[in-house]
Amino acid sequence: MISDPELDGAGETRPAQPAERTQGPPPRVREAGGAGARRPWLWALGGAALASAVWASGLYALGDRLAAPQVSYRATENLCQDFEARALSGIAGDLHRYRSANRHNDHPAVRRAICVLQNGESVSTFTVRAQVDLHRKTDPGPEFDVPSDWLLVEAGGAGGRTEEVRGLGERALLLVGPREGSVELRVLHGGAVFAVLADGTGGEGSTPADTGRLRAAVVEDARALMTALKE
Template sequence: MISDPELDGAGETRPAQPAEEPPPRGGEAAGAGARRPWLWALGGAALASVLWAGGLYAFGERLAAPEISYRATQNLCLDFEARALSRIAGGLHRYRPLNRQDDHPAVRRAICQLQNGESISTLTVHVRVDLHRKTDPGPEFDALSIPLFAEMDPRRAEEVRGLGERALLLVGPGGGSVELKVLHGGAVFTVTATGTGSAPDTPADTSALRAAMVEDARALLTALKE
């Protein structure tokens, strides 16, 4: 509606301004205002989808089956000749080697146990080969308790260079047990030597045992290499 004419400061009349129209309700303005957050939400959802897809792809890369460059052994006690260990502890294959395989869809596992005596032995050797088919064993390998061993005695844990991707030697309390673990792709090799009786009882005395374990583990990796 139009109001009555008004007088300005000079006594002249000027047309009255149209009365301010109330904002439309539910019309175009409301629709335009509603479209903006909708488009923003749509753009945000698209961006989130892209980021989610990228993250899923990266996650899938981490979960991809690890590369295995070693064949599955049919008889680990035959493939693990233990020549170096036999030189320092006597023939390890003469006394009923124990051999076992487990063909699980996630991990193909082979186990061998050797000892240098029939009823009484001074050295028992456990060998295990795990071929991981589904997930990368690297993070689990890195979670080994090497810091705990190092806190107890720095001489009890050491890295072995030039064997697989990573290799660790762990000496148990008293030096009566030594474990060598080797990681290479999806394959994990474990050799554990446990002594009794006249076995070495200090880390310093296990130097020959550790060297023999590394030599025999290297020979096993070569024997199973595809």
């Protein structure tokens, strides 16, 4: 940027001097508490926000060439109020007892709402993430089989198994991570995609030992959420 000439003495002007170059990279700002103190919901929402912006923009660009899907669910600006998580709370303790993280994004192509719950304030052993995507421009069916980054990265990497769940939406897939205690349920119904992800990170008395019980709880809470948002 070119600056105005500097004033020198009694009104005389002199050319502006070029700014001095800073030696070395700028100093790094350390987060309070260190990297290990980052709470689970900050990663869950931050990553989702970036992915949402890129992904939704791509869908919006294709929107005019694809038929808009039918959406029979209402949008929500506070998913944590609609997502009660009663079954999962029966496993991990009252998930609404501690501070929740809520986010929504009203994009022309995809309206997204996210809620993250955990069973502790600063330290938790169980995290649940619910997400609702209402697609306005494109059919989400072709991309429905793609597993989320959460399951591939946060829940132990590639591997695990996928199971079909009958009687829930048009299609429902249950993805179990390579290690027990990490489950993601995804449900497709018209232009709506629901996802409920549960991850137990260890801790006596907090992490479900029976993955079968966890799977059943995820399905039950997802079904209740779909009923709550049904128009």
